Amino acid sequence: MRYPPVCLLRQSNILLIRSFMLLFLSCVTIRIKLCFSSIPYTLKALPLDGHFNFDEVHLAAKDFGNRYQFLPVAVLHPKSVSDIATTIEHIWQMGPHSELTIAARGHGHSLQGQSQAHRGVVINMQSLRGPYMQVYRGNSPYVDVSGGELWIDILHQSLKFGLAPKSWTDYLHLTVGGTLSNAGISGQAFRHGPQISNVHQLEVVTGKGEVVTCSEKQNSDLFHGVLGGLGQFGIITRARILLEPAPDKVKWIRVLYSDFSTFAIDQEKLISAAENTFDYIEGFVIINRTGLLNNWRSSFNPQDPVQASQFKSDGRTLFCLEVAKYFHLDEIDVVNQEIENYMSQLSYITSTLFLSEVTYVEFLDRVHVSEVMLRSKGLWEVPHPWLNLFIPKSKIQDFADEVFGNILKETSNGPILIYPVNKSKWNNRTSAVIPEEDIFYLVAFLTSAVPSSTGTDGLEHILTQNKKILEFCETAHLGVKQYLPHYTTQEEWRAHFGPRWEVFVKRKSAYDPLAVLAPGQRIFQKAITSS
Numbered sequence: 001m002r003y004p005p006v007c008l009l010r011q012s013n014i015l016l017i018r019s020f021m022l023l024f025l026s027c028v029t030i031r032i033k034l035c036f037s038s039i040p041y042t043l044k045a046l047p048l049d050g051h052f053n054f055d056e057v058h059l060a061a062k063d064f065g066n067r068y069q070f071l072p073v074a075v076l077h078p079k080s081v082s083d084i085a086t087t088i089e090h091i092w093q094m095g096p097h098s099e100l101t102i103a104a105r106g107h108g109h110s111l112q113g114q115s116q117a118h119r120g121v122v123i124n125m126q127s128l129r130g131p132y133m134q135v136y137r138g139n140s141p142y143v144d145v146s147g148g149e150l151w152i153d154i155l156h157q158s159l160k161f162g163l164a165p166k167s168w169t170d171y172l173h174l175t176v177g178g179t180l181s182n183a184g185i186s187g188q189a190f191r192h193g194p195q196i197s198n199v200h201q202l203e204v205v206t207g208k209g210e211v212v213t214c215s216e217k218q219n220s221d222l223f224h225g226v227l228g229g230l231g232q233f234g235i236i237t238r239a240r241i242l243l244e245p246a247p248d249k250v251k252w253i254r255v256l257y258s259d260f261s262t263f264a265i266d267q268e269k270l271i272s273a274a275e276n277t278f279d280y281i282e283g284f285v286i287i288n289r290t291g292l293l294n295n296w297r298s299s300f301n302p303q304d305p306v307q308a309s310q311f312k313s314d315g316r317t318l319f320c321l322e323v324a325k326y327f328h329l330d331e332i333d334v335v336n337q338e339i340e341n342y343m344s345q346l347s348y349i350t351s352t353l354f355l356s357e358v359t360y361v362e363f364l365d366r367v368h369v370s371e372v373m374l375r376s377k378g379l380w381e382v383p384h385p386w387l388n389l390f391i392p393k394s395k396i397q398d399f400a401d402e403v404f405g406n407i408l409k410e411t412s413n414g415p416i417l418i419y420p421v422n423k424s425k426w427n428n429r430t431s432a433v434i435p436e437e438d439i440f441y442l443v444a445f446l447t448s449a450v451p452s453s454t455g456t457d458g459l460e461h462i463l464t465q466n467k468k469i470l471e472f473c474e475t476a477h478l479g480v481k482q483y484l485p486h487y488t489t490q491e492e493w494r495a496h497f498g499p500r501w502e503v504f505v506k507r508k509s510a511y512d513p514l515a516v517l518a519p520g521q522r523i524f525q526k527a528i529t530s531s
């Protein structure tokens with residue numbers, strides 16, 4: 001018997017192995033393709049009150065940040081909570097063999113793709129709005145709302161009963177589920193805490209498709225986990241939000257400081273005051289702005305027009321304290337006296353006192369006015385490389401010296417908010433991550449980039465500035481925490497959560513063990529195994 005030469009045997013074996021490999025690979029590819037293309041059919045077969053859209057999915061791959069785009073395979077427009085539960089349960093049942101993930105999309109006002117799902121399913125939470133909004137009066141009034149409800153609509157509905165939520169964001173065209181997944185902070189937070197401190201009960205659909213009602217007393221681990229939980233443990237389908245009697249009007253005041261430490265001392269004095277001072281306390285940094293006070297005149301009146309007209313902002317870095325006092329029409333005289341009294345205790349530049357009187361709705365919906373204006377100029381849908389930081393009180397001066405005195409001396413490319421809040425108003429059992437100290441500041445760099453600019457108003461330049469700020473915080477050990485956090489590695493997430501990371505991971509394995517939910521946060525990745 002003649003044996004083929006060894007080299008020929010090797011060659012034919014290699015060919016055989018190669019053919020097998022090719023066959024195997026093409027089978028796998030076909031299988032994956034089949035699996036993938038069969039997804040719409042399995043989803044289409046689900047019994048729903050609402051519907052899936054497999055074609056118009058591009059909108060779900062966009063957000064306010066305008067920098068990240070991940071196309072989903074389908075968008076669910078749910079009409080009921082059971083639509084959401086059925087879809088999640090279906091994907092849970094598919095197990096780790098399916099790569100499908102699910103992102104709830106509130107109003108898509110995330111900055112880095114947090115409400116997107118690459119080749120997954122996006123749930124358009126706003127479809128769930130409507131029939132659920134119910135206001136309950138009594139000693140502790142509240143409103144039950146859908147997770148996809150916009151805060152502006154909650155305001156209008158609760159005002160019909162003379163009531164309103166206690167804690168807000170600066171901009172109200174955001175959804176309940178979206179802000180409760182972060183924290184929800186504005187100038188009322190020093191007194192009432194963030195929005196996550198003003199919720200009594202939630203209804204949540206977990207990553208296994210279970211519908212769970214939770215509160216401080218019932219399923220409290222899920223309740224605390226979901227609040228500030230970046231969408232990781234469940235989808236909020238209903239929230240019970242605390243209300244208070246709504247005022248009629250608002251006295252809205254701005255004053256300027258040229259010295260940061262005087263500004264910060266006054267802000268801290270106001271938020272720590274034993275008696276109620278203002279109802280809203282914020283502030284912002286003004287860098288190198290010309291004709292600043294003239295611009296304010298369209299909506300604010302100077303207390304002393306002559307002195308105010310002589311004030312020059314050009315080339316300077318200034319700090320603006322912004323406060324507001326709510327009142328009912330019959331209280332106007334008392335309120336004016338109170339304001340005079342509070343203001344007399346502050347050390348602002350006297351010629352820069354500006355006042356305005358607006359309705360409560362005008363005050364709360366103030367950012368929407370800017371939105372309409374920016375949209376009309378095509379300046380709303382531009383890249384927004386925002387950076388939001390929580391900074392401990394003991395380090396805010398170091399931060400201000402370096403960032404406003406050095407890194408951002410020339411221009412800011414958008415508003416920079418800066419105001420302190422009291423940690424005692426935050427519930428440390430929630431998932432929100434904040435600094436250790438009793439008082440910490442929110443500093444929000446709300447930048448807009450000019451598309452395709454390579455100058456100081458371009459995206460690259462702003463991102464480099466953000467990086468410089470973060471590097472300074474790191475090297476100076478400021479104990480800073482990111483708000484609306486964004487990281488690319490799990491190591492960074494672990495560092496962000498610090499000692500709370502273990503609880504976060506434990507909650508993930510309890511409520512979303514396959515890591516199906518909110519993939520756009522990039523904290524956990526769904527582990528996919530081949531069958």
Ligand code: FAD
Pocket residue numbers: 064103104105106107108109110111114115116125147148168169170171174175176177178179181182183184185186230231234235236237367484518520521
């Ligand atoms: P989305 O961007 O759609 O979702 C955000 C995250 O929450 C995603 O991970 C998403 O999957 C998840 N999610 C959405 N809905 C649900 C749900 N029902 N259940 C569970 N998870 C869900 N924040 C403040 O705190 N204070 C402010 O003053 C403030 N002002 C802002 C002003 C503007 C102009 C913008 C654009 C944002 C502002 N934000 C502010 C940030 C805002 O709170 C977050 O961007 C928030 O995520 C946006 O809400 P959204 O409804 O669009 O959520």
